[in-house]
Amino acid sequence: MASNSTSSILPLLTLPDDVTHTAWNSSSSRLALASHSGTLHVWAYPPSVHSPATSWQAHDAPILKVVWAPPEFGHLLATCATDGSVSLWEEISSKDAGIEWRLVCQFPENQTPVLDFVFGSCLSGLKIVTAGGDGHIKIYETASTLELRKWQLQAEFPNVANLKEGIARITCTSASISWRPPVDSVQRPVFALGYCTSSQQFSTAKIWEFAEAYQRWQMIAELRESHEKPEPVHHMSWAPNVGRPFELIAVASGKSVSIWRLEFPLDSQGRLVVTRAARLIDHNGEVSHLDWDMTGMTLATSGSDGTVRLWQSNFSGQWQQQGIVKSVKDSYKR
């Protein structure tokens, strides 16, 4: 029996009963909660008078996801709902109204919902990458730095080239996008994206890069070994890199998690050298979420079995489980 510890667990917050998604900001001091009823909650930890807990009706439909923008754009949130609407919200305060969250802008409504979206703060300006339920990636961009009201669609492309099956026949249930973390404080226009779809071709996780020379987004790698069948992607996360000679991306598909090693720069054919560094198969249920720590050395994964597992590489490059956070249902009713 492994050692069991409960003293290290600190309850922070009991959630409203219809929360669908939560997101911490980059300094882990604010938590945004998206809910089924369309209400958005923002909560501060540790609680402070300067940032009171607040909530407002953000959408008419259930909110799917909420994400924070990089902190140099203020306290800025983006939300997407099941009806396809995407909104940006920011916290401001004035002498008269005090602190309040206001709608910065709404993106044109899509026919299909946005499954995942992320901010990327590139040199050319703030970007939002969205992965639509129709399998299309859209990249919006703004040149402004303070107002952020005007966005333009910079690019739109499907997550697969030379599609054999008809695109209309594909259903996408979820998607995951992860930017390559900044290198030397500069955010390069490179991100990884994976879908969970009915089409194998669509499902493979891919790396996209904006090629300055051609002024368009190009796929520079697929995260799979040549002999393998593509697997649906539930979540993926690009590890922070503070001096490693290679990049690491963790991809959750089904019950397993793969850690891929990428070696920049691109080879002569404009492709990345990609190798699988590990395949972690200890979860009993589908792996739904994962996140790297600040050093990019420890990966936390969570499965539908309610268990969180922690992984690290040892000296010989083997990835091993180092910790488990189990969840246990209380027998008594509170």
Add this chain to the structure above:
Amino acid sequence: MQMPSFNGGDFVPYANSPVSAGGDGAPVVHTVHHSMASTPRVLVSWGPGNTLRLSYLPQVVRDGDDDMKISSSREGDAANGQVVEVKLGKKDDQPLAEKRALAYSSAQAFALLQNQKQQMLQSDGGSSRTGTFDWWQAVLEYSQIISATLGPASGPPGSATDFSGFPTKELQASTKPTTVKAIWDLVEIFYVDKNGASWLPERLVEWLASYDAVLSSNTLHTKLTKLQQRLVNLRFPEEEKEYWDGVASALAVGWLDIAVYLLRMHGSYQHDQIDNRNVENGLVETVAVLISKMPRLRPSLPAGAPGQAFDFKPEFSKAWEKWRSQVAKLDGSTYWGECNNITTQKGLKKLLKVLLGSIEDLLLSTTHWMELLVAHLLHVQPFSKVSEGLAGYAVKCVESKGDSGMNESTSANDPLQELTLAILSDDTEVVVAECTRLFDPWLMAHLMELLTAKSKYAQSILREERYALGGISLEELNRLSYAQVLCSHQLTWQLAPVYLSFCPRQGLGILETLLLKQPVSTSDRLALKVLEVCRLYDLGTVATTVNRIVGVHHWKHGRKGAGIAWLQRAQDDRRLAAVADELLESVSLGMSGSQMETLQELEGLVDLLGSELHSSQGLTFLHRYKDFKTGLQIIKKLRKQETDQQKIAEQGRQAADFLLQLLKPQVTPQRFWLPLLRDAVELLEWPEMPLLGIHETNLLLSRLQELSLAKVRGDLEGIDPRDLSRQSLERIRLALACNLGRALLQE
């Protein structure tokens, strides 16, 4: 050479606790309780350092028509999710305040040592024997400082340091040394202190005296502590077997003071006994005296402690031979026959056997293998140079003790066995692996200095850069892991830079991440602290970002002046320009209403912006615009006061100059031309004389013309076409025409 035996693999910070004897790979388990109907969905997010923030949410169920539902709400079950923070790492009972104190004092010592190292490398170009020679002494100083912060020195029960209270005083829990300190000191003996090498057995005796208690639950320390309590109530302790066992044990491991003290508790010393037990007492006293004269190969002994110290080996061996012969002589003496007390006779004989190095008696008088080893070094091979043979002896001792009946699993009973053995046998790989397995990252981060103090081999394995670890060495890895632990708490994150700055590969990168993750917008004090760290470590880019984050936060929260000041520090021209535009917009909108107020408010802000005039188009304009508007205000005031005409004319001319500068190409954004031209009407209709010449009026006219053309083309960016109504344009045009006419006439 042995291959690194890191197959256990754990390194940072979640290595198993020693309690999990089941298997080396068993991970630490934390348990979170919830009240949801079904298994929750868990979202993971890392908090500061090595804390994990987990959101437990009810499962989402998708209906056929792609509608999502929260599972529990459908079942009508109360199922609130929750958010928890999990502090990862080993469970330990050490109070937080104590940990923090240790963190602060050890960081200081660490930084000092690193600076010494850098100075040394600079002064002799990195290579040299003198460097290494001096170096271990620097490390020794560092080691002693850290050891002192790990707790006070302590000895065996009733030893010289703890003598006064014997036998009533019980050992207090607080004085019990920690395992960490024990390991630290043992590593110091073997890896750092070169001077100690010549009297290594004696150093081990000392070490054992201090740390016997932590070796396992069953040692001589526990045995003697129990005896202490029993002796209080005994008049004739010599009748008890435990008494004689106790003296023999103390003697075996070299705790001479205890042995002598116990012997003098012998019943024959009591006044009413002395007559009948004369010979017996004589024998006891002779043994006690022999013990107090035992020669020891060590530089000195504490004042008043039994034994004689010899620093010089030949002298020692001479004295030892002589002393040994005295012991042997006593052993063969005829007095034994005259001693009536058989227990005393047997007990004393046993003591002599211990002194004569009888393996069998040493084995019986010790419980832990380390004690047996020390007894062996002290009584069997006091001359041995040790270093080579030590590991072999140690293994033999482990084996003999293993055979003598400890059937329970050794790792449970003696968690430190593998580690202590590895330290004795200079097996650095195992030392590293075991320390990481047993202790929290603090120890490894600091112990690295000891391990690499003089051992070339340790230096090579700990400083070798490993590809699988992302190109960092073990030394760096351990510093990084400890720094990460420091990052977890807001009271200790400021210590992390000390360690990160000595991580050549990834330290600065992680430091940048750490600084950028501080919630700087929550308090200016925190922001200033972060900036101070940036300055110390030359992290200009991070400082810029921090200034920008704070600037934007202030600006968005209505503190415009502070916002501008911070953005200026960030030298963020793009945002400053945006700020200038916003300011200007608020001004031109406010024109119709409370003009004065807005202007006054603006004045301060524009002054603030003014210091960086050259950096931004928008700001240049705004600054001049402020001058222009102030000029107009003054003219109004002067006219009300009906001051000297000439003065008013001067002001008018100045305002006109400001206006002309504003309307030069590239100065003012097009959308502000119209308000400027509207304001110009007052100057154009100057009652006394035409203020603007022909050429100047033409410039104004051409700007108006450009505006009209833009309206026709339909590219009026940022201007409401209604503002360009016929009426307002006519008004300006008329004023311009009048002025042109007057100017022509004047010229």
